[in-house]
Amino acid sequence: MFDVKIVNGHILDGTGNPWTKLDIGIINDTIVEIGQLKDAPSKETIDAEGLVVSPGFIDTHVHSDLLCLRPEVHKIKVMQGVTTELFGQDGISVAPVSSETKPIWQKQLKGLNGDIGDWPWESIDDYLSYLEQSDLIGNNTYLVPHGGARTLVMGFEGRKATKEEMTEMRKIVEKGMEEGAVGVSSGLIYPPNIYSDKEELIEICKGAARYDGCFVVHIRNESNKSLEALEEVIDVARITGVRLHVSHFKVAGELNRDKFTKSLQLMDEAREEGIEVTFDQYPYTAGSTVFHSILPPWMHEGGTEKLLERLKDKDVRNRIKEDFLHNEDYENWVRNCGWENIVIASVGSEQNKEAENKNMLKIAELWNTTPEEAAFDLLLEEEANITMIAHWGDEEDLIYGMQHPLQVVGSDGIFGGKPHPRLFGTYPRVLGEFVREKGALTLSEAVRRMTGAPAQLLRLKDRGLLIEGYKADIVVFDPTTVKDRSTYEEPLLEPVGIKYVLVNGLLAVKDEQFTGMTAGRVIRSGVATPVN
Template identity: 35%
Template sequence: MHALISLLLFATALPPFDLVIHNGHVIDGTGSPWYAADVGIRAGRIAAIGRLSGAPACRSIDARGMVVAPGFIDMLGQSELTILVNPHLPSKIYQGITTEVTGEGGSIAPLNDAVIKADHVTYEHYGVQPTWRTFREYFARLRKQGMGINLASYVGATQVRRVVIGDDNRAPTAAELELMTGLVREAMQDGAVGVSTALQYAPGPYAKTEELIALAAEAAKFGGTYASHIRDEGDSIAEALDEAFRIGREAAIPVEIWHLKAAGKSNWGRMPEIVARIEQARKSGVDVAADTYAYPAGFNSFSALIPPWAHDGGDRKLIERLKDPSTRARIRKELETPSREWNNEWQQVNGPESFLIGAVQNPKLMPLQGKTLAEVAKLWNKDPIDAAFDLLIEDEAFTSVALFMMSEPDVTLALQQPWVSICNDSQGASPEGLLGREHPHPRAYGAFPRILRKYVRE
């Protein structure tokens, strides 16, 4: 009682709260059960939790029968560019996300003129002028313009590779690797939270494990984490997980497996095996965790459909190869041939109806957003694979697609693990403006509501 009276006297002696949320069920994120309390907010921060019915406040909300909780943390968003288009990021705020972690292999920094030139289609699509070269300069731009959520970023292993050696399929020299580790060091000093990989997307697959260990070890010196879209989420997922564990061990760094899944119809039902493998690594001393967006469909660049070798040299070279009849025929043959040598998305899905066009940059292709590849092929009177190749050519390899490649029981089992957190894995979107023209994955707005409704309440 004395403590409560002291709290009330202290609260009333201070300036009025900007906001008091009364009568809510407080879930504070510690894992303890909910409790009834009021929450007082001043200058954008929680200033008091308790019985605040007598405390002066500029505004109050009666949250009777509702939950009051901290904002959600999106363990992998993709908003580093779209936050420059619409800093409010409505799709994040609408579902309670107040902090996003981003930087999947390719990060917003470091940059140089060659990378900017290679990625000009993306920058032009979003109307963004890349005036920064380092994380320090990028964060300064965010602070100057304002931002609707908190943002943290990894430095991408792919990003530092591109800055130093471009998009070529080769190993770095010793001198180049030293430059790459130096870029990781600078990024960590600028505020990056670790180093990341996206080993499915070229030029990410060109990096050997030893290269990644060197970069991760540099990030570890600054207390960073190694986060990975692992090399294969399908047929070779066991080997891909083992590679991530090895990096964690040899670089002495915590590991985060991004958007954990058993991808591809031939791998449906393998989640128990995947969970057991991660559990065993944890027992052996590897500090490894994972996250999931809890949907049976993914969303990525449509160009990931093409085998890694065809990306050597970047998107311009990829498009040249798709236009060349003999190379195009080779790519088609590899798509149609089951293989464990690369992550073949064509073999992971049930057919062209499993690819849903989400975003394009060519205005002439806008009517295709929301259509499946099967529908596009029929509309164009083409074979589905030819339609995919021609779509990539016409859109300069920008196209993003949703692809249905997971099973619901596997998704559910992953989500049930105590070491699995939640990611949205979508760039911040808006129902209006430039960002409102795209056809995003439902998770862009619905990842956290889906989990609360489907997996908690239902």
């Protein structure tokens, strides 16, 4: 007897193949039979007549590293069909840390990953073990964050590493891989990663490649120098043999639009050369990140405390203003997008809640000052605990990238305040707007980009496809109604059309409602010994 069977649905198995009209039988956490099972006995039956049955969606870019511990907050991921997430993004995450670096990271990451109080872990193994003992809605897997390794070796110093320091970082990456990480990440616009050079990236990637890991990277520039930034990480992959995955691929700014197709061509050429490269993309023409990333790199040396001290100096403020106007050597959001396209998504305190969901020109007007001074004051008052939304692009480019064979879907969702609508809407938006309404993708191809393709990237052995013997992470959705409802103005609206979601064989979503089930697991890499 099956514990659960799903009958009468159209199965899209995650490979990109057309649908099949078959049933699925589940015992415990595993798909044990796919076939004609209508008459087979089962404790529970889901009638999927008129619905699509697909593997659970795998989100390759998230910031749920802490708030996965809060099911009442984290439930929105499973309500849009996400059953597995990849933590440890952008080279800035919650492990590994030490007693010296932990307080700095807790302060620095508060705006990005949220605040759960003290972290009762230091190593990656400690962190993953803590998650394993917690109530998790979905599955998760982890990347070794470059910044975590770097600060263990050299703190937040704003300089290049020595060869000896690079070697120490590589050893920390290798230890993280042995403890279950699936790769290494970096975010080359964020401190302290921003101070690294290509030689340092090569060394940490050697550590990941040795254990068959991937390199997931927010490249050094996504605007005027995006081609050079992409060439840098492709060369890292070429030298080390690591699998390269480019996070939230985009090219920001109208003046840089020609670089979008050129970037995709670079990735195609790398593939032809034999480099395994992929990228993820969210279905919006605006991004979201920490607000202090608008500041030039020299402001970040020493961490958040020193940044805030510098902001009190009038001469420093004037120097930053000059950088906003003229500096092309960093990811200059102000110059590339304009203050009118930079919107405050969340602040940490109540006193500045009025700033949420307003662009910086509007905030400056309300405060009777300039947008530059408003930004500096807001950073000081909130101790940099702010996230922003930056409107950067064009939908024509978005669709062009979405249709590229190397693309997978990733949300880059950030919790807190009035977040970017991608937190609540990414996967239903792809299925509703870009598949059903605009015809940018076929349904089977969209499902592949959410399931089988990211599972291949992460080398997941038993998830991402609907195959007998695989884990029963399954989404049942209505292709005629599935849709995101979250907007920039009202980002906390839940999607519609995601009827059922199973995580490890248990119903986390039933009739579009979260059941309270916490059946998620930590998925550690099975590669604990070197492969090369």
